[in-house]
Amino acid sequence: MKISPSLLSADFSKIADQIVMLEGAGADYLHLDVMDGRFVPNLTWGPKIIGDLRKLSPLCFDTHLMIVEPERYVDDFRKAGCDIITFHYEATVHVQRLLTYIRSLGARAGISINPSTPVGMLEDVIEDVDLILIMSVNPGFAGQAYIPNALKKVREARRLIDAYNPSCELEIDGGIGRKNIAEVVAAGVDVVVMGSSIFSAPDPAAELQALRAIGEPVPAGAL
Ligand code: DX5
Ligand code: ZN
Numbered sequence: 001m002k003i004s005p006s007l008l009s010a011d012f013s014k015i016a017d018q019i020v021m022l023e024g025a026g027a028d029y030l031h032l033d034v035m036d037g038r039f040v041p042n043l044t045w046g047p048k049i050i051g052d053l054r055k056l057s058p059l060c061f062d063t064h065l066m067i068v069e070p071e072r073y074v075d076d077f078r079k080a081g082c083d084i085i086t087f088h089y090e091a092t093v094h095v096q097r098l099l100t101y102i103r104s105l106g107a108r109a110g111i112s113i114n115p116s117t118p119v120g121m122l123e124d125v126i127e128d129v130d131l132i133l134i135m136s137v138n139p140g141f142a143g144q145a146y147i148p149n150a151l152k153k154v155r156e157a158r159r160l161i162d163a164y165n166p167s168c169e170l171e172i173d174g175g176i177g178r179k180n181i182a183e184v185v186a187a188g189v190d191v192v193v194m195g196s197s198i199f200s201a202p203d204p205a206a207e208l209q210a211l212r213a214i215g216e217p218v219p220a221g222a223l
Contacts, residue, residue: 001185001215002028003208004062004171006195007053008044009142018204019057025205026212029062031173031193032082036067039091040140047073047080054081062191064112064173066139067091071098078105086110086133086171089117099128110171114138115147119156126164131191132157136184137174143196146175151187158188181215 005027010018022030032053035044050061063082067073070087071094077085085107092098095111102109110131111122115138122132134157136150154172161168169190176184177197184192192215194208201207 001189001212002169002191003212003215004029004031004191004193005198005208006031006033006142006173006193008033009195009199011199015053016056019053019059021205022208023057023059025208027059027208029060029084029191030057031062031064031195034063034065034067034077035140039068039088040066042140047076050077050082051080060084062086062110062171062193064110064133064139064193065091071101074098074102074105074107078102078107082107084108084110084131086112086131088112088114088139089121090114096125096128099125103128103130112139112173113153115149119153119160122157123160126160126168129165129168131169131171132161133171133173133193134189135174136172136176139174143200144175146180150174151183154184154187154189161188178211178214181211182217185215 005022035042037043060083062084065087068091085102099109108130111129112133134153136146137144171191172184172189173193176194198204
């Protein structure tokens with residue numbers, strides 16, 4: 001299991017310290033939520049801010065574009081240093097073209113689906129995808145309640161990946177914390193995005209490590 005803390009819940013007045021803290025706690029990726037106020041009813045940041053953050057960390061930048069017409073901006077996000085560029089299936093017309101284009105830029109190509117979009121919509125592009133992101137909330141805000149139907153979608157996506165593209169990673173985003181991390185990992189998630197459950201803890205670094213221990217229980221007999 002990999003953990004991708006979402007900087008949406010970080011305190012940007014001390015972002016350099018927060019990133020050092022996440023690296024020290026063993027974060028695998030940094031999840032960067034880009035929102036345009038159109039695809040989702042919220043705004044965050046664009047390539048300039050991500051380019052500045054790039055100077056602060058060598059961690060994999062796991063970029064989640066919640067913007068309409070993402071094809072207009074992927075060059076800029078790649079130049080800013082994004083390693084994974086994930087866009088929404090619902091936000092563009094030519095999904096396969098954009099996946100291929102992101103790979104041609106040397107980035108990993110991710111595709112995300114909203115809670116109302118079936119996993120089956122990805123069947124015909126699975127070989128062009130490096131990461132599938134299952135949204136377990138409707139995108140736009142941190143701290144929303146987990147939608148339990150996501151578990152069924154994780155299992156379906158796991159089967160699709162295992163059958164056609166085993167090197168593709170499966171990520172989940174929204175409402176994940178101590179209560180549900182173990183069940184989503186057991187269902188086949190490789191990368192867990194978490195914002196408020198890490199940053200709202202009194203000691204976010206300790207919480208990240210606690211979440212990892214809950215998500216990856218030591219097998220019986222391994223001690
Ligand atoms: C929501 C974003 C998430 C958000 C998750 O639209 O895509 O990455 O930060 O926040 P939590 O973990 O608090 O649900
Ligand atoms: Zn996200």
